[in-house]
Amino acid sequence: MMNDLFLALFFIGFTFTAYFFMNLLYIRFHFSFLMPALTATFIIVLFLLITGTPYETYMIGGHWIDSLMGPAVVALAIPLYKQRKLLLDNLVPVLSGILVGVVIGMASGIALAKLFGFSRTLILSLLPKSITTPVAMEVTEQLGGIPSLAAVFVMIAGFSGIIIGPVFLKMLRIETPIGVGMGFGAAAHGIGTAKALEYGAQETSVSSVAMSLSAVFGSFLAPVFVWIFCL
Amino acid sequence: MKFIVFLLQFIFIYGFFFLGQLLRELFGIPLPGSIIGFTLMFAALALKLFPLRLVESTATLLLSFLPLFFIPATVGVINYFDVFAGKGFFLIAVVIISTLLTMAASGSTSQYLGRRIETGKEQK
Numbered sequence: 392m393m394n395d396l397f398l399a400l401f402f403i404g405f406t407f408t409a410y411f412f413m414n415l416l417y418i419r420f421h422f423s424f425l426m427p428a429l430t431a432t433f434i435i436v437l438f439l440l441i442t443g444t445p446y447e448t449y450m451i452g453g454h455w456i457d458s459l460m461g462p463a464v465v466a467l468a469i470p471l472y473k474q475r476k477l478l479l480d481n482l483v484p485v486l487s488g489i490l491v492g493v494v495i496g497m498a499s500g501i502a503l504a505k506l507f508g509f510s511r512t513l514i515l516s517l518l519p520k521s522i523t524t525p526v527a528m529e530v531t532e533q534l535g536g537i538p539s540l541a542a543v544f545v546m547i548a549g550f551s552g553i554i555i556g557p558v559f560l561k562m563l564r565i566e567t568p569i570g571v572g573m574g575f576g577a578a579a580h581g582i583g584t585a586k587a588l589e590y591g592a593q594e595t596s597v598s599s600v601a602m603s604l605s606a607v608f609g610s611f612l613a614p615v616f617v618w619i620f621c622l
Numbered sequence: 623m624k625f626i627v628f629l630l631q632f633i634f635i636y637g638f639f640f641l642g643q644l645l646r647e648l649f650g651i652p653l654p655g656s657i658i659g660f661t662l663m664f665a666a667l668a669l670k671l672f673p674l675r676l677v678e679s680t681a682t683l684l685l686s687f688l689p690l691f692f693i694p695a696t697v698g699v700i701n702y703f704d705v706f707a708g709k710g711f712f713l714i715a716v717v718i719i720s721t722l723l724t725m726a727a728s729g730s731t732s733q734y735l736g737r738r739i740e741t742g743k744e745q746k
Contacts, residue, residue, distance in 0.1 A: 410690045428689035432696045439700055446700050453694030459684070460691040461639040462632070464656035466681035468663035472674065484735035492728025500720040507712050513705065520717050521724050524692045529654035539698030540705060544717050546696070551718040556725060563726055570733025578725035581688070601728070603660075610657045 395451055402452025409434045423553055426582065428524075429546060460525040464606075467523075471603045477596050484569055489601055492577035493608045496521045497616045511622055516540040518613055520548040523580040526606040530613050545580065552579025553586040572597025577605050631680035638663045 413427040413434070424430075439449055450457075471478070478485060497518055504514045515536030519527035524545045531541035552575060560566070560574055571590055575583030576598035587598035642659030645651060651658060667674060706713065 406690070406693055410693060426689070428693060428696070431690075432693050432699075435693065435697050436700050439697070446698055449697060450694060453697065456691055457694045459687075460695070461643075461656040461659070462636045463684045463688050463691050464654075465635050465638045465642070465659040465663050466677075466684045468660045468667065469674070469678060469681040470685070472664055472667040475668070481736060481739075483739065484732045487735055488728040488732030491731040492724045495727040496720055496724035499723045500716065503716040503720055504713070507709070507716060509713065509716075513713065517713065517717055517720075521721060524696070525688070526654055526657060528692070528695055529656060533652065533654065537702060538695055540702055542692060542696040543699050544713075547714055547717045548721040551721050552725060555718070555722060559722060559725065560729060563730060565726075565729040565733050567733045567736055569736040570729045573732035574725040574729030577728035578721050597732075607657055607661065610653050614652045 398448060399452040399455065402449050403455055404452075405438070406431070406435060406453065406456055423550065423582070423586070426585075460528075464523075464525050467603050467606075470599055474596050474600050477593075478600055481569060481597075485573070485597065485600060486604070488569075488573040489577055489604045489608055492521070492573070492601075493605055493612055496578065497609070497612060501616060501620050501622070505620070512536055513540070514622060515617070517544040518616065519609055520544040521578050521580060522606045522609040523602055526610060530610050534613060534617055546582075549579045549582030552583045556583070556586065568593035569597050573601050576601025580605070628680050628683070631677055632684075635663070635677055635680060635684070638666075 409431040410427050413425070413430040416430070417425045417427055435449070438444075439446065500517055500520060501514055504517060512535070515534045516531050516538075517540075518534070518536070519530040519541060522530065522545065524542050527541045527545045528538035532538045556575060556579065560571055565571060565574055568591060572587050572594040575587045575594070579586070580602045584595065584598040584602050587594040638659040639656055640659075641662060642657070643655035645658055646653065646655045663677075666672065704710075
């Protein structure tokens with residue numbers, strides 16, 4: 392019992408410390424690959440591998456931090472509410488873009504993964520890849536996929552979106568603030584929204600609205616796609 | 623004092639999350655509890671049931687730490703490294719291609735409709 396308390400405090404402290412320092416590093420250099428969600432995870436994984444600590448032991452502390460994810464998703468309603476004017480002024484283009492994005496993203500994800508013959512569990516884990524991590528993990532868990540893998544696919548989606556995205560959008564002549572913001576937010580969620588900051592205020596607002604609403608639309612539609620594709 | 627305000631606001635926000643989980647369990651809604659809570663919070667604000675400042679400062683604080691909260695779950699990938707071995711490499715390709723398709727589809731739809739509405743307004 393005493394031992395569990397010690398482990399819990401140690402791993403909570405370790406996670407906070409890793410996040411804190413990696414965040415400082417990110418603020419200092421502002422390079423996408425230094426995002427603390429990536430670097431701090433990497434450090435913790437490395438530590439667990441080197442010390443031979445099982446994930447379950449780490450989670451004695453980790454699950455306390457984990458339990459703040461749900462309330463943080465609820466808190467996303469506040470920035471969305473603050474953007475309500477932008478949302479109302481562009482209701483049709485914004486909602487259509489999000490709906491089309493979610494449908495194309497999920498359908499192409501399932502179709503391609505089936506083409507390569509991947510298992511049901513893996514398909515369910517990559518299905519919500521363009522949804523913000525905390526929601527993607529919950530969606531995957533409910534469908535019967537693996538939440539940790541979902542988190543990794545979400546990260547891959549985010550990074551491919553911001554690395555290839557700028558050139559890709561230019562190639563497709565997507566250049567209006569609403570088009571660019573939508574592209575980043577609907578495909579690359581929070582990581583994309585951070586990239587949209589480099590474009591301008593309007594792109595960022597559209598992107599953050601796209602991110603929040605993609606999470607809502609995506610969690611509604613994910614079970615529907617599972618049903619359509621008979622997974 | 624600041625801490626008490628934070629704590630009260632946090633309990634209030636957590637209440638929405640809890641209500642979301644509860645509704646999900648009670649009615650078997652196939653949505654994450656957090657998304658139900660998010661929708662209720664947005665609806666409550668839109669209906670002006672309480673002022674924005676009642677939740678604003680704590681929500682902003684929580685969101686500034688959002689990446690921290692999903693680190694423990696992401697670390698779980700440690701148990702699934704074998705998934706990316708061999709053929710699993712193509713999983714990454716699938717995710718990248720599908721992400722770009724999502725970006726193209728959503729971005730061009732919004733841009734096209736946005737422009738059409740703009741020109742429609744100018745002609746009036």
